[in-house]
Amino acid sequence: MSFYKGEEIFLGKQLLGELYSCDHDALNDPQKMKEIMEAAAITANTTIVQSVFHHFSPHGVSGVVVIQESHFAVHTWPEHNFVSVDFYTCGDTAFPEKAMEYLVHVLAPNSYELKEVNRGDLKKIDQFAKKEI
Numbered sequence: 001m002s003f004y005k006g007e008e009i010f011l012g013k014q015l016l017g018e019l020y021s022c023d024h025d026a027l028n029d030p031q032k033m034k035e036i037m038e039a040a041a042i043t044a045n046t047t048i049v050q051s052v053f054h055h056f057s058p059h060g061v062s063g064v065v066v067i068q069e070s071h072f073a074v075h076t077w078p079e080h081n082f083v084s085v086d087f088y089t090c091g092d093t094a095f096p097e098k099a100m101e102y103l104v105h106v107l108a109p110n111s112y113e114l115k116e117v118n119r120g121d122l123k124k125i126d127q128f129a130k131k132e133i
Contacts, residue, residue: 010118014087015099051064072086
């Protein structure tokens with residue numbers, strides 16, 4: 001599946017989020033972060049395949065929610081009250097922006113940034129494929 005942006009066709013969309021000054025106990029709790037990220041995935045209209053989360057010593061959590069449409073990843077730095085997220089979706093049925101809205105609501109950062117990157121430009125993929133034949 002793909003999605004259109006103007007006249008261009010892309011295979012996927014990647015949203016990169018930076019959440020600053022999150023004052024939340026979940027940042028050091030892998031089970032809580034798993035619950036939050038899975039809820040974000042459901043909010044984004046995605047299908048969860050599997051989730052893996054790891055707690056670092058003395059603090060921090062990294063995790064990934066593998067979704068049928070690609071993946072959602074998170075990394076926390078509780079000592080800095082900072083969260084970094086990566087929402088990668090393929091097709092046009094998932095809404096990663098809604099996942100980010102959910103995280104902002106739950107983790108209540110003082111500030112956040114969001115960057116969108118379109119992935120898999122089909123025109124370029126086709127051009128390179130023709131060169132290799």
